[in-house]
Structure formats: C-alpha cells, structure tokens
Amino acid sequence: MKDTTVLPVLTGHGLPADADVAYRALALFGPCDLAELVRRVGLSRPRLRAALSALADVGIAMQIAEPATGRRRAHATARWAVMPPELVVDKLREQYGRRHARASVTDLMNAARSCPGVRVVPQATATERRSYLLDQARHEHLVMYTDLAFDTEVARGAVPSARRRHERGVRLRTxxxxxxxxxxxxxxxLALLDGEHRRAGDLPFHVAIIDRSVAFLPLDDDDAAAGCLEVTHPRLVNGLCALYERQWATATRPLIPTARQHALLGLLAKGHTDVSAAQRLGVSARTIAHEVRALMDHYRVTSRFQLGLVLAITWDDLDIPPQGDQTLHG
Known part of the structure; x- marks a missing residue:
C-alpha cells in the first residue's frame, strides 16, 4: 500500500534547510550511513554531519548499530534513522514549547474575572455568538489556526457565510x-475559506479577530468543549492584532505548483533532463530551467533531488501527460 504520510517541514520549526533535506531522505528511504546519505542527497559530508547533528540535538534523529556478521563485522558502520513523521511535530513542540503563548492566555483568563472587556463564553453559545458577529462584519476577519487537520464537512458548512462576507468586501487573512x-x-x-493565506512553523494559539473590535480565543486549544474567551477591551484587542501582524510578517505564502510545474516535477522525478522534459511539455528548455530554479529558490534547496525530497515527490503522486500532450502550454 502506498504511504501517504505527510512529512513535516522542519525549516518552519527553526531547523536549517540541510536538516530538513536529511530528515526527508531518511524518512523516505530508511536508515542510511553517512556515505549513502551523501550519494542520495548530494550534500557534502560536513554539511550532512551538521544537519544530522541538528536533528540529533532535538531528538528526532539517532544513530543505530548496523547488524554485521562474518566478513562484514569488522567493517560495520553506524547508520542514521529518524523518528516517524507523525511524532516529529509533537517532539519539536516539546522542545520549544508554548510557554509564552500559554502565559498570555492565562493572563487573559485571569483578566476575565475582573475586566469588563473580557468574558467567558460557554461552548453551547460560542458558535452562535461568533456566527452572529461574523454576519455583522464589514471590514476585516483575521484568523490564526493551530489545528493540524480540519474537518472537511465543518469547512464545507462554513463556505456560504464566507462567500457572503467576501461579497460584502470583508478582507480575510488566515x-x-x-x-x-x-x-x-x-x-x-478553499480560496473563500483561506482568503489571503500564509503558513508558519509554529503559532502561539488559535484566535479569530473581527473588525479589530472583538476577538475569540479558545480556553483550551485541545478541548473545544471548554468554551472560549470573547475579548472586546480595546487595549487587549489591539495587542492581539499586533501579535497577529508579527506572526503574519514572518509567515510565508504557500507555493501551489501550477499544472505545468506539477507535471515537470514528475518528469524530473522519473529522470528526464530539462531538454526531454521541455519536449514532453511543449516549451523551451530555458522555460523549464526557470521553472525549476523558481521552485528551488522558494524551498531554499540546491539540487533537483533535494527539491523532490522537500516536496515528498514520488512517481505515483504525479499526473504526467502522455507523449505529445500539448495542454500545458503557457
């Protein structure tokens, strides 16, 4: 069965790009010694040693003994292995934590007891309250999500109201x-729900801000039933807006490959050169070179192989047009 596990983007968690490339190679190909890893990813030994050291420092890569018997026993070398992808994000968050964010939420929760501009809204009425205020929104809606997955049916149900806000000219940033x-x-x-969309390696907490006048924060990011805080105190709302803008400034726009880029990556993954890929796609080799360089620059990698690792590309993942297909011009 094909493995569809999504590999985390380690650069978004403060690790260097070389560490991200090394992690992806080990996750995709299994344990490797240093020499084998050099051959697979095309990085120098010093760079790979530094990358593996960075991974080991945060506890997501480790050396394992290579079983050896008979003639190979004297030449056994240590191999590197990595933690399963589904555990990596939790491990990194365990390392870096959310102490400052939790302290901020705790301060707001304490303020709710005495500040007229902060109140606790029970979950039973929170959804209705947010929906009402969103229906009244006229200018801007800011959302910072900390979820790793989103319920498709819940998202589908939110599309009509998002469309109405869009038609009213409400600016959405997520x-x-x-x-x-x-x-x-x-x-x-999805475009209606995302609006202007950026992504970050870590975000402090979930917050939604409506027209820079009211904000909603969950009392517990891991327990929706706990209810939320509704914040209307101007100074607190302004502070949350400032925090949002700081996160926005350092976040990155996700790159969504065009149809041609998607097909190009598949051709390169199969071993095509720029010239043969250009012939398949009906464009010039120079156009192909520019496309590849743009993708490499965006993901901060130095080779086509590293680009494939960063995007977790496999042949089965990609839809390659048949020979002579000219539908990807432009």
Missing part, C-alpha cells in the same frame, strides 16, 4: 501551521 492539512474542498471554496 495563518495556519506549515504542517497542517487543508480540508478536501474544491479550490474555489
């Missing part, structure tokens, strides 16, 4: 974790 998975919706619906 921040999400680099490793989060979008709901499986048609692209136009």
């Amino acid at each position: 921040l999400a974790l680099a490793d989060s998975r979008s709901p499986r919706l048609p692209a136009p619906d």
